[in-house]
Amino acid sequence: METAALDARLLAARAAGVDADRVVLDSERPVSPQEAALAADMMARRLAGEPVGRILGEREFWGLTFALSPETLEPRPDTETLVAQALAWCDARGGRERDWLFADIGTGTGAIAVALLSELPKAVAVAVDLSEAALATARKNARHNGVGDRFHAVCGDFADALAPGFDLLVSNPPYIAVEETATLSREVRLFDPPLALFAEDNGLAAYRRIAAEAARLLVGGGAAMVEIGATQASSVCRILEAGGLEETVVFQDLGGRDRVVGAHRVAK
Numbered sequence: 001m002e003t004a005a006l007d008a009r010l011l012a013a014r015a016a017g018v019d020a021d022r023v024v025l026d027s028e029r030p031v032s033p034q035e036a037a038l039a040a041d042m043m044a045r046r047l048a049g050e051p052v053g054r055i056l057g058e059r060e061f062w063g064l065t066f067a068l069s070p071e072t073l074e075p076r077p078d079t080e081t082l083v084a085q086a087l088a089w090c091d092a093r094g095g096r097e098r099d100w101l102f103a104d105i106g107t108g109t110g111a112i113a114v115a116l117l118s119e120l121p122k123a124v125a126v127a128v129d130l131s132e133a134a135l136a137t138a139r140k141n142a143r144h145n146g147v148g149d150r151f152h153a154v155c156g157d158f159a160d161a162l163a164p165g166f167d168l169l170v171s172n173p174p175y176i177a178v179e180e181t182a183t184l185s186r187e188v189r190l191f192d193p194p195l196a197l198f199a200e201d202n203g204l205a206a207y208r209r210i211a212a213e214a215a216r217l218l219v220g221g222g223a224a225m226v227e228i229g230a231t232q233a234s235s236v237c238r239i240l241e242a243g244g245l246e247e248t249v250v251f252q253d254l255g256g257r258d259r260v261v262g263a264h265r266v267a268k
Contacts, residue, residue: 007052008043014056015039049186062115066141071133073196075111079172081253082227082260083115086170089223089262096120102168103128103217105158105210108196110138110151112170117147124150126166128158130195159213166217172227173206174199203229207236211243220267225260233258 013020015038016031031039042055053059053074058067061075062083068074090096100123104113107127117125125147129135135153142151154161178198181189188197199205207226214224224245228236237248245263253259 003052007046010052011042011046011055012039015042049190051187051191054191059109061109061111062118064111064115064118064145066109066111066114067137067144068109069133069137071131071193071195072109072137073172073192075109078253078255078257078259079112079227080115081251082170082172082225083112083119085251085260085262086112086116086168086225087119089168089225090120093221097122099123100167101165102126102170103158103162103166105169105171106130106173106196106206107138107153108134108172110141110153112172113138113151114142114145114147116170117142117150118145124152126152126154126162128154128156128161130155130157131193134193159209162213162217164217165219167219167222169210169214169217169222169224170226171206171210171224173210175203175206175227175229175232177203203232204235204239207232207239208243211239211245213243214240214263215244215265218265220265223262223264225262227259228261230257230259233261236261237263 009020009023013023015035045055046052051074053068058065059074062080066075090100096119100120102123102125104125104127107113107129110127113125113127117123127138132155135155139153142148174197176197210226233250240248240263246266248261248263250258251260
């Protein structure tokens with residue numbers, strides 16, 4: 001495991017009930033039998049392939065802490081590219097103090113919506129998911145991070161749940177082709193919910209659904225921004241353009257991989 005030392009430190013800290021840095025600073029502190037047993041149990045789970053975030057029940061994203069549940073995808077650093085580009089879009093169109101209205105399609109833990117709300121003090125988010133259990137986790141995360149009053153969760157299909165009038169649509173939809181299941185890591189394959197991972201049509205089905213509704217849902221000049229797989233940029237651009245959006249642009253993550261596609265509903 002590439003992160004074995006860090007993983008061990010995080011799990012040991014949780015078992016001992018201390019911050020991770022104290023594991024090193026207080027390395028001479030005696031460990032109780034209960035702490036040792038808990039640490040051993042968590043280490044065994046990690047060695048069996050369970051991700052640290054699943055063991056701890058939480059994951060950091062955008063400097064915030066998000067609870068996880070079996071129904072939610074574990075938020076990953078690559079998705080912060082979507083948050084950063086959405087904020088840059090707001091910065092270029094009136095700034096962060098505007099009363100933006102945005103929708104997060106397939107919100108999961110609520111990570112994208114909550115991260116944006118933490119940076120946009122007057123914004124309101126409508127977060128949609130097919131899973132009520134996922135939305136319960138998302139609501140909890142919104143409250144924990146101090147934005148619960150501006151986070152509105154809706155269970156159902158986004159096309160039925162949302163009405164026109166949004167400045168921004170954001171989504172990290174399922175985009176892995178079902179045929180690629182065997183290529184995924186054990187951590188992803190066994191511990192992330194399939195509903196949040198896989199899509200038909202070579203992984204493009206969710207983008208087609210978003211593209212079919214985006215022009216209806218966005219105000220003139222509004223934008224849709226979606227996370228993509230590293231080889232999907234050109235296909236997703238074509239799909240969004242076919243749905244009536246324009247000015248498609250591709251953004252890379254910190255590793256230089258295509259990660260986000262944005263497009264606008266041009267004001268007429």
